[in-house]
Amino acid sequence: MTDPTAMSYGNRKPHFVLVPFFAQGHMIPMIGLARLLMLQGVAVSVVTTPGNIARCKAIVDRANAAGLLIRFIELRLPCAEVGLSEGCECFDLVPSVELFRNFHEGLSLLREPLLLYLRQQCPKPSCIISDAFTPWTREIARELRVPRFVYHSPSCFFLLCTRNVRKHKSGVDAFERFLVPDFPHEVEVVRAQSSGFFDHPGFEKLRDEVAEAESTADGLVMNSFRELEAAFIDSYQKSLEKKVWAIGPVCLTNKETGDKVTRGNMMNVDENYIKNWLDAKETASVIYVSFGSIASHSASHLIEIGLGLEASKRPFVWVIREKEMRPEVARFLSEGFEERTKGLILRGWAPQVLILSHPSVGGFMTHCGWNSTLEAVSAGVPMLTWAHFFDQFLNEKLVVEILRIGVALKANTSIGYMVDDAEGLITREDVEKAVTELLAGAEAEERRKRAKELAEKAKKSMETGSSCQDLRLMIRHALELADEASDA
Known part of the structure; x- marks a missing residue:
């Protein structure tokens, strides 16, 4: 069902093609963006693969039931051709770090089949919005003569910080502490935790392609909102000399219980069981613990x-x-742990948005992935942070030091990547102390108050405020560019 306040486009129907990076943390918000566009009366096609369609079938069914027909461009990912096993169609299925480049190479081989498909469409697309990790879409947009926007899945805080560190601190030791140069706030980092996704040996070619695709884009789309990151959005826009539209948090498109349950993968536990369990707990008393779809821990850490x-x-x-x-974990859990504690253990996928939005949840122990961070912000839930890799370290800085809605489980660590067999990084005493600090006392109350205020700002931003306005400005700009290209 189209939003009654949706934009009017005359006799034409705009058609946007969305090209996600095939990872849960990228695809989920891209589907959210698709829903936002469709509510504005835009036809949307999302590029995907058979395996990824199966993973998000529940989301698609819910959207279709609501009258939002998500079209999919289903392409075969050439896994075997790049040294991956068949069916390895999502980043969290890649078995080792050594095969990350193979996955990116396989994704880039979708360029020709996607171009062939889009050439056959009449009318042609009005705009391509492609994930920053799919720089090969630049050639497709150029050949079709349609505008192209880059969609960024991490925070603008992270993007600006890594850009400035790359520009000004290239020779700094990996673990030397320094203030981020030319930054809106005073933030101290180490280079090991403030590098871009591809600022690592072996990824130089992909890094340059990503940078070139961004520099030649017609604009940038962010899953964020101005009331959360205004200073960083403004600085990033000024640095790149490109328009940045902040259109999030897109998780707030999931308003109904069914949408919250199906956001992501399929789960092993009935949502009513989880809801009834939470209903029996006092307001803001529960700590929710989840570290996303990629992070993995040693048995000792668990x-x-x-x-x-x-x-x-x-x-x-x-x-x-x-x-x-693992066997040690299963044994630990089976030896009376669940009976002794007040806990609920969920194995596999959990309906995170549903859980975070429940009044009994008072804190979220998280890896600080940007989707999880935005989901907590949108629900007004303070965070207990334990970053593991990539953008998570800088998101933790934003949550704890700038927004002041979180407590770090291990402050001032310098690791750049936590492997799943790492030992001795945290203790039970660290966890007990951090949980108590997050949930109890006067500071916890102030933290909770700030989190609730941000949640209200997020909702207003999506309903009638800055994110709603940026979405419409982005659509209008795309159509103006498309008209100019067709007249040329």
Whole structure:
């Protein structure tokens, strides 16, 4: 169903093609963007693969039931041709770091089949919005003579910080602390935690392609909102000399319970069981623990988390991924842990938006992935942060130091990447102390108040405020560019 306040386009129907990077943290918000565009009366096609369509079938069914027909351009990802096993169509399925480049190479081979498909469409697309990790879409947009926007999945705080560090601090030791240069706030970092996604040996070609695709784009789209990151959005826009539209948090498109349940993958537990469990708990008493779809932990770290949660004497919902359920972990859980504690353990995928939006949830122990961070912000839930890799370290800085709605589990660490067999980084005492600090006392109350205020700003931004306005300005700009190209 189109929003009754949607834009009017006369006799034509705009058609936007969205090209996500095939990772859960990128595809989920891209589907959210598709919904936002469709509510504005725009026809949307999303590029995907058979395996990824199967993963998001529940989201698609919910959208279709609401009258939002998501069209998919289903292409075959050439896994075997780049040394990946068949079916390895999503980034979290890549078995090792050594194969990350193979996955990116396979994705780039979609350029020709996608171009062939779009050439056959009549009328041609009005605009392409492609993930920053798919720089090969630049040639497609150029050949079709349609505008192209780059969609960024991380925070603008991260993008600006890494850009400035790359520009001014290239020779700094990986673990030397320094203030981020030319930055709106005083933030101290180490280079190991403030590098861009592809600022690593072996990824130089992809890094340059991503930078070139951004510099030649017709604009940038962010899953953020101005009331959260205004200073960083303005600085990034000025640095790149390109228009930046902040159109999020897109997780707020999931307003109905069914949407919140199906956002992401399929789960193993009935949502009513989870809801009834949460209903029985006091307001803001539960700590929710989840570290996303990619991070994986050693058995010792999981056991320390469990013992710390038990020592905190707080009710908790703890998500443990299936591949983390090693024999030592399964044994620990089976030896009376669930019976002794006030906890609910979910194995596999969990309906995170549904859980965070429940009044009984008072804190979120998170890896600080940007989707999880925005979901917590949108729900007004303070965070207990434990960053693991990539943009998570800088998102943690934003949450704890700038927004002041979080507590760091391990402050001032310098690791650049936490491998899943890492040992001794956290203890049960760290967990117990951080949970108590997050949930109890006067500072916790102030933190909760700030989180609730941000949640209200997020909702207003999406309904009638800055994000709603930026979405419409972005659509209008795309159509103006498309008209100019067709007249040329």
